[in-house]
Amino acid sequence: MTWGRACHDVRVSSSLKDVAARAGVSARTVSNVVNGSARVSEQTRVRVQEAIDELGYRPNLAARSLRAGRTGIIGLAIPELHSPYFAELAGLIVDEAHRRSWTVIIDQTRGDAEAERRLLTGDGGRVMDGLVISPWALGAPDLTATARPLPVVLLGERSPQGMADRVAVDNVAAAEEATAHLLSSGRRRIAAIGLQPHLENGTARQRAEGYRRALRSAGVTPRAGWERSVTALHREDGARAMAELLDGDAAPDAVFAFSDELALGALHTAHARGLRVPEDLAVVGFDDIEDGRFSHPPLTTVSPDKRQIAARALQCLADRIYSPRNEVPAADLTIPHRLVVRGSTVGDAATR
């Protein structure tokens, strides 16, 4: 006995069939009205619409996607939502998905290799039509190994066998430019903050490579003590690394941080130690997050075209979702970047 029924304003949810009954038509006709799939006489259209409104009918997406074999939902897996770079990127991806009438499920891996692997193997049910993932713990080998039952776009990390599309900036070139910029202002004792030798992931490795390449091109010998590793990419890690550098036997006159957050942490330490930026220490970051535009001094940084990353990534996904031909070779898209020079590297009375 379901006596709860007595309460008239507790309508669970009406189905297509309910609407059909109320409008005195068949389910087929209601479906047509909802989707505009076939021509319906104006008269019945109105009657059906009334029934829909009165019953507050909403199509059940589960049923619909069970039929269609598609959910209209894509996954976005990033290490950390609270990291400004990923938050900005996620915002753009959600916008872009909106344009395509997709909904975005956000998964936060917290840099957990197992979580990333689970996502790639499509565990957790076939909810997503596709996945955009920015691997952090996983590196190239892992990405090849897993068989992927769903369209995947990798942000940043490359899959060596071309098993998935990849969208990223040219990390080596970008890091080289950033370092060259410091060299061009006469700095020679240039440190790097952000190496992550404990991770398979190659992004930090590529940036380190670009950094060293620029040094060598300028005839400066890379110095192991000036390459600081970090466990995470937060401000506090940058602050700590900077402190270690300043406490070392030879203090640098410039720092290239592999992310803006690290750079902002380094700035923090520099200020705390009474260093003038950029006079005593020049700082370059990577990502162009909004905080860097308003920091003191504003941060010189490598700015990837985030909007384009979002757009291209979803385009790749759409291509694979809507054309089941698996023959398409994996795309490897290089997104443009530019060096944005601000007060943290170039002296300017107004900013200090």
Next chain:
Amino acid sequence: MTWGRACHDVRVSSSLKDVAARAGVSARTVSNVVNGSARVSEQTRVRVQEAIDELGYRPNLAARSLRAGRTGIIGLAIPELHSPYFAELAGLIVDEAHRRSWTVIIDQTRGDAEAERRLLTGDGGRVMDGLVISPWALGAPDLTATARPLPVVLLGERSPQGMADRVAVDNVAAAEEATAHLLSSGRRRIAAIGLQPHLENGTARQRAEGYRRALRSAGVTPRAGWERSVTALHREDGARAMAELLDGDAAPDAVFAFSDELALGALHTAHARGLRVPEDLAVVGFDDIEDGRFSHPPLTTVSPDKRQIAARALQCLADRIYSPRNEVPAADLTIPHRLVVRGSTVGDAATR
């Protein structure tokens, strides 16, 4: 003729039935193995598991939720993902949802009233089991008007008729404390940045109320020219408002910004104008985002317990999702906050 079948590594996706056939059992048994719902002999269990692995079977969530009437997906609707406060909160909510085996769909309203209304009316199909929404454009009246077919938790804004649960800090009290802190250090020319008279939303109104209340308690007459409105809550808005204040006929010696982002923007302008913080100008923010801990100087701010906001909000949702009794009156949970005092209000040689 579906000749694509010939390609053996293009398996679309195997169903429960396929697994059953391969294992030589019925679908029922496979279901039991997958869900552990009934006792299955070890022997068949193993055989079924093998079949699952060989076929790479993943349960179809659409089908499952069609049966269950529940999707295991909750919605999170926030104005902007790239805003640090919402990004941090979203991260915590995703974590908390994870703990409950829920998936989170993120919707970004960009402060669009229509988008917020659409979400509340449950448009877009019954995908979500519940919704956590932080209304920005919508105010109390709108929130009452809409009939909500799904459990909703409001962050910040109160629904006057108690139509939905609400989780928020005590904005008036928090603003009053922040302002009192400035007063206690001897400041009297205290400005406020962040009013949004054009919005229905009451959050800014409450903070303004607390601000004025503190001034009056100290015998200071609120001054209209020191209450600055903003269109958005970004750094640039704070920077602009600060510039207007400094260009006004009477410059303030302290600022209470209704968000950390606004406060950081204000700091930016203060630095650009050569003001010393906190000597010439003290600044307090609201939200306690990470940037504020590493800004120069570090930002004094009102810190809401974000982790608790996330936990309580999802608890409310769970209560409604799992107990269909609609009788439960709407909860109105006040989350604790505390004032975190840092260098932007209290002089300290080390931070400047």
Next chain:
DNA sequence: CTGAAAGCGCTAACAG
């Protein structure tokens, strides 16, 4: 312990 079968809400092929 396992099999058969109904049905969740929707779409689309087939009739009329």
Next chain:
DNA sequence: CTGTTAGCGCTTTCAG
């Protein structure tokens, strides 16, 4: 133009 109907893949009641 509209009605009937067969599943999409899964869970679950009822038998065996």
